[in-house]
Amino acid sequence: MYLTQPIPASPASTGARIKAYFAQTRLSLLVRSPIALISALVLIALVLIALIGAPLALETANFQSLRLRFFPPFSLEHGWIYVLGADGLGRSMLAQLIVGARTSFIVAGAAVGLAAVVGTSIGMISGFVGGWVDAALMRVSDIIVTVPSLLLALAVLFVLEPSIFNLVAVLAVSRLPIYLRVARAQTLELRERVFVEASRAIGATNLRIIWRDIRPLVLPTVMTVSMLELASVMLAAAGLSFLGVGLQRPDVDWGTIVSEGREYLTRAWWATVFPGMAIVITALAANFLSNWLRASGDPLQAGALAAATARQEDALK
């Protein structure tokens, strides 16, 4: 008697059922959106290369050879590992990019993760509790926003040792306000919803309401923002390395490689262009994916996306 599912005109096969279920999930939208799909695949590939390739490439990346100094790219004369050429010390560009990828992803990932967790927590509490707590936290956040993040990072890293840990910490602090604001704004809206009142009527504490009612609904937005932030944090880290206050050898990330290659840009363009391209591609992919996450997470826009894909399919028929 309780009909919630449409009755199919003919009995559906298991295959059709699986297809129908798949059609309701977001993954199906991803598959049908080429740019987002390519972006996701690129990011997954890069992360896999960084995690699996880096330990294998570490030795090669540090192997110096005067004979291979400024060895040009697109030649397999010294094996595929030198296909992207070599730098001024004769180190394989490809191997260095792989090792650099790991550091770049670790630094950006850690900074984004730290900022997201801390920023979102503070933002939700601030928005839910309100009053002077909220006012004070928002002023602190305002202050952080007014100081240019690069300047802050420069100052801190100039005083402290430029290590991975310090780099992550300083990047995380400077990106904190974004999460704080996003989480707070959403919480302000969500705390007025009836299901929050219902939880309170059951006897739930504020912390429980924040954790069980608010957090699951704030998280998708935070994920979207994080993906976007991954790109800009990676760029910021590269910028700091480029300016010489970021990572120092033996640690190497893409920014360090660009910075070192700059000295002989006219003689060996590949020493800067390839790591530069790696940064740009990653940033672009993260941006596209973030855009798609935002659109597909929004019921209104998800409908538009689905309708657009449906129209495309109609046109193909």
Add this chain to the structure above:
Amino acid sequence: MTAAAKIMQQPGEALIEIHDLTVQFRTAGRAINAVRGIDLSIGPGESVAILGESGSGKSVTGKAVMGLINAPGKVSGSVRFAGRELVGLSETELQDVRGPGLAMVFQDSLDALNPVFSVGEQIMEILMVRLGWSREKSRAEAISLMQQVGIDSAEKRLSSYPHQFSGGMRQRICIAMAIALKPQLLIADEPTTALDVTVQAGILKLIAKLQRESGMALLFVTHDLAVARQVASYLVVMYAGRIVERGPIDALYARPAHPYTRALLNSNPGSVSHWSQLHPISGNPPDKTMVFTGCAFADRCPRAVSRCRAEAPALRQVAPGRDSRCHFAEELLDAH
């Protein structure tokens, strides 16, 4: 009726004739069947109520007649108004018909009015733009319209803005705007649902009075059995995008010829004296994506037999002036 004279009416002919009206929305690759084939005609001066619950297609029918269905909605079938086919007309062509031909009042009066203009400006604009009247003449008419819809000290309130009125008063202003061009058919889409009962009573009386005095036809969309009875003499009951029963309202309430109408009446709190006497309708209204082979109500119907699930009943005359979409309509009628 100067404006109405533009659209000539053959004596005895229906004002509006709806034939096989279908409205389908395609989203996310699914087809949502809001209206699944409606035939209905309304004569000049008739008052008809469309009764249905949410998802029955009652509101979409009203909007489709007004030409207010936007993409991705698709309207097919025919709506002939005073001999002119409305389905397929362009927006500019429709605008000629709206106003002197068709007018509509919506559920949400705050949404229907522009917040940045005074209500007087909004009523006057219609008259100045559509009839080419002067400002003074329009102003005088606007005051008269506001008086007609029961707004006291209309002259003073002309310069007030929508938010300065209560919900009931705003709805009266919406009615004033709708009748400004003396339409031949007024479509009212749940105009009192958002209002309190004491305010609702006044609005219903106003609509009934305007309808009687001006001789315009009325299509009143509602979910409330009792409200329908206050404004209409003829009732159309919709279920799952189709008409399941229609007829003169008092006869229909006294002797319903469709199990759904009968069930609605039996589950209405006004019809019994203790909650234990209520006879609820089991189950839920069907999903709009469903495709039916038999009767759409069969799953909830206490009298359903295998024939009901296999063979879709047609809307047919079961007594003089009474139509029903039930295989057993005659038995139902006789049972009373």
Add this chain to the structure above:
Amino acid sequence: MRTDGHTTPLLQVSGLTKHFGKYTALDNVDFDLAEGEILAVVGESGSGKSTLARTILRLVEASSGSVRYRGKDLFSLSAREMRGMRQNLQMIFQDPYASLHPRRKVAELISEPWRVHKGVLKRSQWGERVRELLGQVGLPESYANYHPARLSGGERQRVAIARALALQPDLLILDEPVSALDVSIQAQVIKLLMSLQQEFGFTCIFISHDLALVRLLADRVAVMYQGRIVELEKTAKLFAAPANGYTRLLLDSSPSLEGEVAAAPGRSSDLTTAARSRTELES
């Protein structure tokens, strides 16, 4: 009413007042509620009936007055004590589309009260009790794994009822429990609520704007207007002989299925004038 002379009322509300800034939402409201009684609170939007419910449950803090539950002043309880007290006092909200968390499954929604009030029910018994509650509200057990999005409005309200009953409260406040539902579903939910009330005997405050509905189920009716109770009377008496002018207006304005159509010509005009003065007052 099932009051014995010597027992104290389940709930005593006295002098309850709530200001929102300059606006007075509740103005000196008094009433007692006997154990097992069903009190209907009727009124139009802005009459203060919803604020009354929320103030009694301390979802909104009152400006002044007191609410005593079995003789205990709720307003003097600490936040922690009040959370514990909520086991006895539950509420069902108007819109089941809004009152259920969209990301939680039905089983989680119903078991949430036990998560909050630890020790009420052992975790190993949750599943069985959820199935039992689902049965009591007339939903199939398979619904336990559904998200609310898959349920119709009536089914969602049944889940909300199951959640409220999970703690076996003494007092259930129903805030327009069926007005967001389809007409064909309203009677289902009313019958369910009332048969559960008969079975478990909980005391009820039934908030509604629908006079025809409360007539069927309430022991007494309180009519609210502009934050005050203007009439509080046994149901039969209130409908037969309303003493207050506003109550009469409310009764006359309710459209009915039987009798003379109010809009028919020739009907006395006093109602029109009364309705008019009311709308004027509002604008």
